[in-house]
Amino acid sequence: MRIAIITKLNGGVGTFVSQLVKELSLHEDIESIDIFAYSDDKLKVPFQIPDGKVKIVTNGNRWSFLPRLLLHIPSLRKYDVIHHISSHVAFFLVYYTTGRVWRIPIVSTNHAHPGFKISEGGILGLLGRIEDLFLKFVIFKSKKLVVMTETVAKRFIEMYGVKPIVVYHGVDREHFKFDRSKREKIREKLKLNPDTMAILFVGKLWPHKDVLTLIEAVPKILRKCDNLKVIIIGDGPMYNDMIRKIEKLGIGKHVIVKKFAEDVTAYYSGADIFVMPSVKEEFGLVYVEAMACGLPVIATNGHVVPEIVGDAGLLFEPGNSNDLADKIIGLVNDRELYEELKKKSLERAKQFSWKKAAEQYCKIYKEALGGK
Template structure:
C-alpha cells in the first residue's frame, strides 16, 4: 500500500500529539518494510519526522503551520489532490483533521473528546466549534478510528454514535529516554540550565485552562502555608491559550502573580525540548498533574518511568493510566490537592512505594504495542479496500 500521513498541523515545537506521532512513525518504520509512506508536512516540522528508511518519503508543503487558515485551506483544497497525484491508497491522520473529501480510505487518531465536554475548556469558543465539527466529521467519515485510551473510545461511541467495531484502542507508550538517571552531574547541569532549585514539585503540560494550573498554584501556596517545606513549584510548558494563564507570566516578573503569596517560589520554565525533560522529571521529588480532562495523559507515565512519585486527577482517562501507581485526587478540590502533596512529601515510605509501583506500571505501555495496533488497523482497512 501507499500510505499518506497528514503531518500538516505540526509546528516546530511538538506537544503531546506531535510526540505521539513521532514515536508511532519511528515504530512503524521498524515494523513495516513493505508499505510505502508519504509524509505530508511543512518545513518547520520536517526535522521532527525525519525517518531514514527507504520506504518513507517526505513531501514538503510550503506554508507556515502557524498560519492556521492557510493550513486548513491546504488541508481541505490541496491535500486531496496530492493524495490523487501520489496515488495514495490510505490516509493516516494522527491529529484529527481530515479533508471533507478524501479519495481513499482513512485511519484517524482521536486523542480526546474535549470539544464535547461542557465543564472543561481547552480552546477559544470559535476554535472549539471548529474542532468539534472537525472531530465529528473525522469520526463519522473515517474508515477506522484509533483512540488512545478506553475512556476516549467510550466517549467517541457516546457522542458520535459509531459502532464499537470501528474504534481501535492504541494506548500510548514511553520513549526509552525516560528512565532513572543516577548521574548527579547531569542532573546538576539541568538544574543550572533551567535555574531550578535543589528540591521541587513538577508540573509538565501546555499552559491552558484545562490543565487546571490556577488551582495547582493555589494548592501549592496552601501547602507552603501549612507545612514548612523547602520545595518550590516548577511549571514546564509553553503557553496555549487562556486569559487567566497569560496573567501568570512569572517568567516576565508579572505583578499579577502577587495574589499568590508564594509567587517567588513558583518557577515557569516555558517550553522545554523533549531531550531535556527526563532530567527535569528525575530531579523532581514529586510530579503533580491535576488536569481536568485528558485523552491519555502521557506526562504521568513519563514521570513514573523516571522514578518520580505521581499525583494525578481522578477524571477522564487518568485513573485508567495511573492505576494504583499514583495518588488520585479531585482536581476541583484545592484542599485535597494540597493535602496529597503534603502526604507524599512527608512520607518517605509512601514515596518509595509510589516509585516502585510507577516503575512497574510503566512496563505495561510501549510505543511498539501502540504502533502494532495501528499497523494492524492499516491491514484491516487495506484488506477491505482490495
C-alpha cells in the same frame, strides 16, 4: 503498504506522529510513509525522519495547510491507506476525493474528548457543537476509528453508538529514564538543596491544564512543608495569569518558572513528584514520561487520567487546591508510600510502548485495506 499521514506536528500530537512513524518505518509491511502536515512555528516538534521510507511532503502553518493539501490531492491516489490524525476540514477534502472517488480507506485517530464543550454556554458551547458535527462526519466516514483510551472509547459508544479501536500511546524508555548525573546537575543549576522536595509541572499552559490550582496549593503546602520548590516548565495563554498569581500570593522564592526546557528529562530526573492538575486529557504523554523516570504522580481523578496513571499515583478532585495540597503533604510525609509509588510508576510505564502501538496500527491498516 504506502501510507499517507495527514496531521499537525504540534505538541503531543507531533510527538505521537514522530514516535509512531519511527516505529512504523521499521516494519517490513510498510513500503513508504508520506506526511502532509502543518505546525505553528513556536510549537513545532523537532521531527527526526527515519532513513529511506519517510518524507514530509508539506509542513506549512495552519493557514496555508489546506491550500497546499488541495494541490496534492491528485497525488493521494497512489497510497494504499490515508491516516487522518487532525484537521476535520482536511478530512472533508480527502474523503470526497480519495475516499469516495478512488476508494482509498481512511484510518482516523481522534485526539479529542467528544462532547467536552457542548454543555458549556456562550461561544465555547457553540464551538463545541460545531466541532461535534465535524467529528460525527469523521466517525461515520472513516474505515477505521482509533482513540487512545478505553475511557474515550466508552464516551464514543455513549454519544454515537460507535466502538473505536483503542491504541495506547507509548513512551521512549531509552530517552525518558532516571539519570542521577542529570539530577545532580539540574538541581545544582536550580540551587536546590539535597533535601529540598521538588514538585514538577510540565505542559502547555492552556486553561484546561489548570496550573493555577497548583499555584494556589503552594501556600497551603508551605504551612506544613517549608523546604519545597515548585518547578513549572511551560508557556501558553495562562502564563501571565500564573505569574500574577505567584506575585499576589508572595510565593516567588518557592516557584521556578521556565518557558522552555532544552532537555526535559533532566527536570524529570531532578524532581521528586510530578503534579498535573489538568481537568481534561485525551491521553497525557507527560504522565507516562514522568512515570518512566520513576516519579510518583499526583493528578486529577477525572476523564482519562485514572486509566493512564493507574495505581502509580494519587488522585485529587479537579480544581480543588485544598485536596491537591493535602495529597502533596501526605506524600511528602509518608516515605514508605513515596518509595512504593516510585516503583509502581516504573512498572506502570512499561505498559506503554511505541513499538506495540506501531504493530497495532499495521494491523489496523491491513484490516482497512481488506475492507476496501
